[in-house]
Amino acid sequence: MTAPPDMSTGRLPIEQPLDLAASLHSGQAHRWTRDSDAGGDGNGPWHWGVIHGRLIKIRPNGPGELEFRASPSTAPDEMTSILESYFRLDDDIQSILQEVAGDPQVATMVDRHRGLRLLRIDPWECLISFICSANSNIPRIHSNMESMAGNLGGPLSLDGEVRYLFPTPQRLAEAGEGALRSLGLGFRAPYVAKTARIVADGHLDLESLRNMPYLGAKACLEDLPGVGPKIADCVLLHSLDKLEAFPIDVWVRRALAEWYFPGQKPPPNRVMLEWALEHFGPYAGYAELYLFHGRRLEKK
DNA sequence: TTCTGCCCTTGGCA
DNA sequence: ATGCCAAGGGCAG
Numbered sequence: 639m640t641a642p643p644d645m646s647t648g649r650l651p652i653e654q655p656l657d658l659a660a661s662l663h664s665g666q667a668h669r670w671t672r673d674s675d676a677g678g679d680g681n682g683p684w685h686w687g688v689i690h691g692r693l694i695k696i697r698p699n700g701p702g703e704l705e706f707r708a709s710p711s712t713a714p715d716e717m718t719s720i721l722e723s724y725f726r727l728d729d730d731i732q733s734i735l736q737e738v739a740g741d742p743q744v745a746t747m748v749d750r751h752r753g754l755r756l757l758r759i760d761p762w763e764c765l766i767s768f769i770c771s772a773n774s775n776i777p778r779i780h781s782n783m784e785s786m787a788g789n790l791g792g793p794l795s796l797d798g799e800v801r802y803l804f805p806t807p808q809r810l811a812e813a814g815e816g817a818l819r820s821l822g823l824g825f826r827a828p829y830v831a832k833t834a835r836i837v838a839d840g841h842l843d844l845e846s847l848r849n850m851p852y853l854g855a856k857a858c859l860e861d862l863p864g865v866g867p868k869i870a871d872c873v874l875l876h877s878l879d880k881l882e883a884f885p886i887d888v889w890v891r892r893a894l895a896e897w898y899f900p901g902q903k904p905p906p907n908r909v910m911l912e913w914a915l916e917h918f919g920p921y922a923g924y925a926e927l928y929l930f931h932g933r934r935l936e937k938k
Numbered sequence: 939t940t941c942t943g944c945c946c947t948t949g950g951c952a
Numbered sequence: 953a954t955g956c957c958a959a960g961g962g963c964a965g
Binding site for chain 1: 940941944945946947948949950
């Protein structure tokens with residue numbers, strides 16, 4: 639006889655707009671997959687991910703509720719609070735949307751993608767995923783993340799599916815540049831290995847950045863190999879509650895140049911960032927989420 | 939200070 | 953199929 643599975647199930651009432659598919663597959667997080675079949679009951683497919691050390695699958699259950707299954711099991715209300723944190727249901731989303739919708743471009747995109755939510759990702763996993771994003775593309779980033787997990791993280795199972803924990807800083811540091819190159823990281827391998835060593839040795843406490851001001855936390859991140867202004871902003875926005883962080887990648891740069899600097903030579907990124915913070919305000923990162931991740935969703 | 943070329947490979951697309 | 957090239961930056965010079 640097999641032992642009973644160690645798992646939790648539950649439902650989470652949602653009183654805010656939350657589009658699971660848009661939020662989980664918009665390029666913020668890099669470890670979510672979704673079932674190819676929609677289940678046939680009108681609730682949409684299950685989305686599978688690993689958060690807070692657990693393999694979880696989640697889907698809408700009607701308009702105002704999420705349904706989830708997770709393993710290993712949690713205390714009765716723990717998974718609820720994990721999900722509320724992950725989807726940032728503690729944000730005052732109405733106030734934030736009202737604020738950023740002061741810009742007409744943003745207002746249009748908020749209107750079209752109201753259920754798109756910023757995620758609160760684990761800082762370590764977030765940091766490595768965005769170091770891997772340099773001069774890369776989303777399918778490849780996903781592949782890199784799954785390769786690291788599958789080779790260096792521990793297994794988790796749920797409903798017959800097996801996924802893997804994202805490796806700890808110690809594990810990635812021990813693996814080293816060579817192993818990471820063999821996993822397909824290319825020139826990013828030494829960045830990941832060195833950053834892992836720094837974090838594993840306790841020279842940077844990522845969680846402590848959550849309580850620091852935006853610029854100070856950004857400076858700490860930029861000290862890491864493979865982390866410049868753009869990737870620092872990604873980590874700050876998507877994992878460390880710095881809602882004013884505004885990552886400027888090539889696509890954001892092109893669009894901002896076209897929309898807000900027509901017929902001009904666009905300013906260098908450092909100046910463009912200052913402009914964005916001034917123009918979009920304290921929730922600039924939320925503005926970017928709707929402008930650009932929403933735009934990507936429309937192209938697919 | 940600002941700007942250029944290079945870095946590993948993989949996907950995406952003629 | 954095959955070849956080309958851009959790809960969600962960072963870094964050194």
